[in-house]
């Protein structure tokens with residue numbers, strides 16, 4: 001668990017935990033949900049007040065009156081309260097009601113102008129802010145949003161991973177794309193990072209394994225949508241848990257340690273890592289030799305004015321490597337990704353010196 005996050009002044013039981021309905025719908029709905037969550041180690045109670053929707057016509061949130069209900073929730077239950085802000089007016093309203101924490105949604109963090117406007121509205125306050133990843137897996141854009149908020153003087157700053165928009169038909173509502181939050185963690189190791197499995201999954205049944213995977217990847221906590229009556233929720237009904245289901249899940253989740261004291265484990269891990277280091281050196285050697293050959297092909301292609309890309313050969317390679325990979329317990333997805341990366345670099349290597357860069 002991130003040491004910085006522990007000092008934010010929020011309740012933390014086993015992990016940093018945000019829970020509550022997707023949307024504030026009525027005073028009663030919020031009270032019922034918060035009543036079921038209060039006193040059980042929740043870091044803050046979440047509810048959407050303004051809902052950015054993909055298409056017009058769906059429920060867009062209750063607006064300002066929802067903030068008054070949230071304020072009542074806090075007074076009645078002692079829970080800290082947080083919501084999503086998408087524009088300066090939202091920030092101002094939330095500051096007026098003294099919300100305990102805010103987050104910037106994925107659609108907003110995609111647009112630097114919007115993030116900057118929010119950052120300007122936050123200037124001079126010390127409210128904690130969480131920045132959701134932008135819609136696409138763009139680590140630079142995500143960092144930029146964090147930096148804009150940090151430059152406004154916000155010190156209690158973290159991020160939420162909620163998956164990435166994808167055109168492809170897939171199991172998840174938003175692709176988990178773990179490599180992007182992992183890369184963010186490498187570039188900004190101190191930054192608290194929590195995962196929002198509800199939005200990644202879109203369906204209740206998929207949430208437990210994604211929540212566990214997030215903890216196994218050392219996320220500092222989770223944000224989960226909880227509704228007293230999910231089937232009748234105004235938004236995102238398929239991904240919300242009842243409070244009972246939510247607590248059952250939290251109980252079930254395992255929190256791994258980053259390290260172990262066991263000398264035997266440490267020794268064995270060390271030996272295995274040495275083997276990996278050796279194999280990675282071989283991989284790099286092989287890749288370097290492959291690129292040498294590819295560059296030679298580039299030269300003879302240029303001399304004959306033959307195209308760099310050879311669709312027939314590429315198709316043959318993909319089919320062959322996927323088939324060979326299957327016999328080596330390497331998944332089709334993995335082989336495709338590896339071969340696509342290699343192919344892209346081969347093309348780039350062959351394109352060098354193909355045009356006169358001086359023009």
Ligand SMILES: C=C(O[C@@H]1C=C(C(=O)O)C=C[C@H]1O)C(=O)O
Nearest residue numbers: 294297308309310313314343346
């Ligand atoms: C290396 C070549 O150029 C390109 C790169 C390929 C590769 O990296 O294996 C395959 C086909 C071409 O699209 C080639 O023509 O063989």
